Amino acid sequence: MPKIATWNVNSIRTRLDHVCQWLDSTGVDYLCLQETKVTDAEFPRQPFLDRGYHVYCSGQKAYNGVAILSRQPLAGVEAGFAPQLPSHSELDTQKRLIRAQLAPDVILVNVYIPNGGEYDSEKYHYKLHWLKGLHAYLQKLTAQAEVILCGDFNIAPEDKDLFDARDRATKVGATDAERNLLAAIRDLGFHDAFRHFTNEPGHYSWWDYRAGAFRRNQGWRIDHLYITPAVKARACNCRIDIAPRRLPKPSDHAPVILEIE
C-alpha cells in the first residue's frame, strides 16, 4: 500500500534527523518537502540515498525550496511552472513547485504556496497571483492525467480548519480571496483527501512556535493533499501525524500522510 506524505520541514538541514527518523518509522514511499531552504548543490542527499530514496529537489539559498523523496526512481520530474506554462516563468524565481510522474497516468505535484504576509500587502497580492498561475498550470495537468496535488498551501479552506476564525476578512490564510482561488483549483476535479476521512474541527497541521500554540492546540490546517477521482477511489486513509511536532526543536508543521491501496 503506497504512502504519500507532505511535510513543511522549515529547513531540511536543521530537521535532517527528524526527517530520517520519521522515514525509518513510517516507511512512506513518497515524501514531498517544503521550505527546504537550501540550494540543490547543498541539499543533504546522502542520508536519504542511504535509506533507499531517490532525491529530486528545487531549492534556493535561505528561503523556499521543495523536494520529492521517492523509493522508486521517478520520470517526468519538472521544477517550476515554465516547462508546462512558459508564460508564467517569472514565478519560478522563487522555488515553490516540483512535479513527477508516479505512473504513466498519475502526476504528483508538490507546492509551497506563498505565505502572503500582511493582508493587502505586496506579498498578499503575490500569493493571489501565484494561485492563479497554479490554477492555469493544473488546468493543463488535470486534462492529461490523474493528479495528486500536495504541499503547504498556507490556506485554511474552512473556518473549522483554524482555531480562531474571527476577523478572518483580513486574516491571511483564511480570507475569501484566497479561499475562492483554492476553491477554483479544487473545482478542476480535486478532493481534499483529509476531509474524505475526517469531518471534525480541531485537526491542524501547523502551530505557531510562540505563545504555547501547540500545547493549546491553537493551530491551522494548511497542509493538504488534493486528489482526483481515480485516486480518491483508491484512498484508504489520510491523517496528520503530530508526533514529530512534539519533538525538541521541531518544524512548526506536522506531516500529512495519504495511504492508497
Place this chain on the structure above:
DNA sequence: ATGGCAAACCTAGTTTGA
C-alpha cells in the same frame, strides 16, 4: 496593538514565516 519563537544570512540585526 504587541509580543511571543525559529531559521538563515558576509554574527548582528534584519527578513521571513502564517
